[in-house]
Amino acid sequence: MESTIYSNLGLPAPANHEALTRCIDAVRSRGAVPAVTAVLDGVVRVGLAADEHDRILGSARKAAERDVPVAVAQGWEFGATTVSASVAIAAAAGISVFATGGLGGVHRGAELTGDVSADLDALSKHRMVSVSAGAKAFLDLPRTLEYLETVGVPVLGWQHGWFPAFYTRSSGLEVAHRVESAAEVAAVFANLTRPDSGVLVAVPIPEDDELDGAELNAVIDTALADCDAAGITGAAITPFVLERIGQTTAGRSVPANLALAENNAGVAAEIAVAVAAL
Ligand code: PSU
Ligand code: MN
Numbered sequence: 001m002e003s004t005i006y007s008n009l010g011l012p013a014p015a016n017h018e019a020l021t022r023c024i025d026a027v028r029s030r031g032a033v034p035a036v037t038a039v040l041d042g043v044v045r046v047g048l049a050a051d052e053h054d055r056i057l058g059s060a061r062k063a064a065e066r067d068v069p070v071a072v073a074q075g076w077e078f079g080a081t082t083v084s085a086s087v088a089i090a091a092a093a094g095i096s097v098f099a100t101g102g103l104g105g106v107h108r109g110a111e112l113t114g115d116v117s118a119d120l121d122a123l124s125k126h127r128m129v130s131v132s133a134g135a136k137a138f139l140d141l142p143r144t145l146e147y148l149e150t151v152g153v154p155v156l157g158w159q160h161g162w163f164p165a166f167y168t169r170s171s172g173l174e175v176a177h178r179v180e181s182a183a184e185v186a187a188v189f190a191n192l193t194r195p196d197s198g199v200l201v202a203v204p205i206p207e208d209d210e211l212d213g214a215e216l217n218a219v220i221d222t223a224l225a226d227c228d229a230a231g232i233t234g235a236a237i238t239p240f241v242l243e244r245i246g247q248t249t250a251g252r253s254v255p256a257n258l259a260l261a262e263n264n265a266g267v268a269a270e271i272a273v274a275v276a277a278l
Helices: 015-029 050-056 065-073 083-092 118-125 141-150 182-190 213-230 234-248 253-277
Strands: 037-040 043-046 061-063 078-081 097-099 129-132 155-158 177-179 199-202
Touching: 015 050, 015 253, 037 050, 037 065, 037 083, 043 065, 043 083, 050 078, 061 065, 065 078, 065 083, 065 118, 078 083, 083 097, 083 118, 083 129, 097 253, 118 141, 129 182, 129 253, 141 155, 177 182, 182 199, 182 253, 199 253, 213 234, 234 253
Parallel strands: 061 078, 097 129, 129 199, 155 177, 155 199
Antiparallel strands: 037 043, 037 078
């Protein structure tokens, strides 16, 4: 599991603590072993002791894959690993399955800014099953799926034919393939034609926790326009927009975020057990 979503760059306190606890429990209850990735005091970590959890709930520097060597060299106190960093670190440690909330992707307006999350490249370059509720809702989801197709990452819809949009179950975009079981995902993973590439499992948020898509899109459009006006760009966009969504949905986005993160962790654990059984 990555650490960015639990840090001050992801969920607000105390929801971040609850998210971490629920994700850890979801993994253990399915018979798998949770491991959080982070850079602590300049050391790359895969798995933290219980008494270290407080450290990742606090103030962080965002560490994508390319930042990890810098975080080590400079001895960062807490580098919160994004999806790209976590997948790279976990793959190096021999781990096969990774869970997060939402993947980074192609940002809206990327045709002008070139802002494409390093998450997508990492998925294509490391041997890993990544489990997410699709990609973040404020991205350009059609282009994100196109990118994954180009770089050869299979996108599997978990018991669902649609690519989820994080807070909502469907983006209206079809996934290339639908899978029904963890064993099926494990079999796909075992038969990848490129030895060092990954698979994305797109898991929709549970029905009871889903938010209203039209309302969200309005909030997102305003938040992105405000980003533009305030000159907020690049890696700072995600924390800004997430905070804004939290404020304008009167906090309803936070329980939804927790529910999908927990659900993803549980599905990932099932897949990890199936991969181990192979
Ligand atoms: N989705 C969320 N919260 C987050 C992120 C994604 O709901 O905090 C983080 C993840 O760690 C993801 C990162 O890898 O944002 C992508 O950031 P960027 O778009 O700057 O690559
Ligand atoms: Mn970016």
